[in-house]
Amino acid sequence: MTAIDLPGKVVAALASVLPGKCGLHEPEFAGHEWDYVKDCLDTGWVSSVGAYVDRFEAMLAERVGVHAIATVNGTAALQVALTVAGVKAGDEVVVPALTFVGTANAVSHCxxxxxFADVEALTLGLDPVALDRWLADIGRRQGGELVNRLTGRPIRAVVCVHVFGHPVQLDQLAEVCARYGLVLIEDAAESLGSYYKGRHTGGCARLGVLSFNGNKIITTGGGGAILSSDPELAAAAKRLTTTAKRPHRWEFFHDEVAFNYRLPNLNAALGCAQLEQLDGFVERKRALAAQYRQAFAGMAGVSFFTERDFAKSNYWLCAIVLDNANRDLRDGVLEATNDSGFMTRPVWMPLHTLPMYQSMPRADLSCAEDMADRIVNLPSSPRLASADRGEV
Ligand SMILES: Cc1ncc(COP(=O)(O)O)c(C=O)c1O
Structure with missing residues (x-):
């Protein structure tokens, strides 16, 4: 593979899989969306109370197998999950350097x-071995807490992220967190419909969060959810997201400063209709991933990013990874594919390189930095897979 023809070969591979010009991830409204949203408008139940919010939470709880509290977006969900986990102002929370900025922003909002900790190339999520080594290096026990001896601040929690829908090594991360007395929270914003060893992501740790932003596998326009197997944490999350109002027919009694983060009924109506179609979306996205894998199988210089054997991924965003020797061709690949009408994108800039996070504590982040230069996300909408394409 020469430097000149790799971008052209990637364009040819995309053209062999995709029906034509397409965006990165487009929502699809082929179910009961119009009926349920119209019902909200007809009845006037458009705001933060209504039957669709309760129904959406019940559907999520059934799918993931834990309690679910619907919120205005995933970032707010993570902020509240961190709060009920005991994260306070002045604490440190370990997050991967390679994730959407919302993961770190939620920590800052607390x-x-x-x-920042490093990721591993095989899952793109937090590397449990590197995390263990780093915590052993910088952590010291003090009054029952793990304190960062470099900053003097307590380290309270770890947020792992199932990047592009691919589950991280949860058992290993949970073991490391338990050993250091840290709470593990799953940022499952991208992994609704993904499973780790048969368990739904977001419901494996005591706390998890989802996002239903317009680019996610299902959307409520904007929205999110807090997930917890612990009824007390779930109740605390519900109170904090609903202005801590004591239930009463007419009294406005609120017993602490809390948030107005509840998902409106209008958005939840959309969510119910979308969630009814989740299995079909996952199936078609996995079929699309199988097509891509085949198209890139014989191509030197690049590989299609594939789930691990312990995982069943929703393949929210499909990705190719350029070989080390071709890392300088990433922008050429982005340019050629976008010029041909196939919307592709690089992965996020590692968060420790952003201005507001440059001075934050961090471990060695060489894998995150390396992968950030080599990943290209491919068009991933469910509609791009046709029924007669191969199954994974
Ligand atoms: C990994 C990750 N975390 C958090 C978020 C934040 O979710 P939201 O945009 O709904 O606030 C997103 C997505 O947008 C995400 O991809």
């Missing part, structure tokens, strides 16, 4: 400090 008045806490994101502490």
């Amino acid at each position: 008045g806490a400090f994101p502490h």
Whole structure:
């Protein structure tokens, strides 16, 4: 493979799989969306109370197998999950350097400090071995807490992210967190419909969160959810997201400063209709991934990113990874594919390189930095897979 023809070969591979010009990830409204949203408008139940919010939460709870609280977006969900986990202003929370900025912003919204850790190339999620080594290196036990001896601040929690829908090594991360007395929270914003060893992501740790932004596998326009197997944490999350109002027919009694983060009924109506179609979306996205894998199988210089054997991924965003020797061709691939009408994107800039996070504590982040230069996301909408294409 020469430097000149790799972008052209990637374009040819995309053209062999895709029906034509397409965006990165487009929502699809082929179910009961119009009926349910119209019902909200007809009845006037459009805001933060209504039957669709309760129904959406019940459907999510059934799917994931834990309690679910619907919120205005995934970032707010993570902020509240961190809060009920005990994260306070001045604490540090370990997050991967390679994730959407919302993961770290939620930590900052708590008045806490994101502490960046490295990812591993095989899952793109937090590397449990590197995390263990780093915590052993910088952590010291003090009054029952793990304190970062470099900053003097307590490290309270770890947020792992199932990047592009691919589950991280949850058992290993849970073991490391348990050993250091840290709470593990799953940022499952991208992994609704993905499973780790048969368990739904977001429901494996005591706390998890989802996002239903317009680019996710199902959307409520904007929205999110907090997930917890612990009824007390779930109740605390519900109170914090609903202005801590004591239930009463007419009294406005609120017993603490809390948030107005509840998902409106109008959005939840969309969510119910979308969730009814989740299995079909996952199936078609996995079929699309199988097509891509085949198209890139014989191509030197690049590989299609594939789930691990312990995982069943929703393949929310499909991705190719350029070989090390071709890392300088990433922008050429982005340019050629976008010029041909196939919307592709690089992965996020590692968060420790963003201005507001440059001074935050961090481990060695060489894998995150390396992968950020080599990943290209491919068009991934479910509609791009046709029924007669191969199954995974
Ligand atoms: C990994 C990750 N975390 C958090 C979020 C934040 O979710 P939201 O955009 O709904 O606030 C997103 C997506 O948008 C995400 O991809």
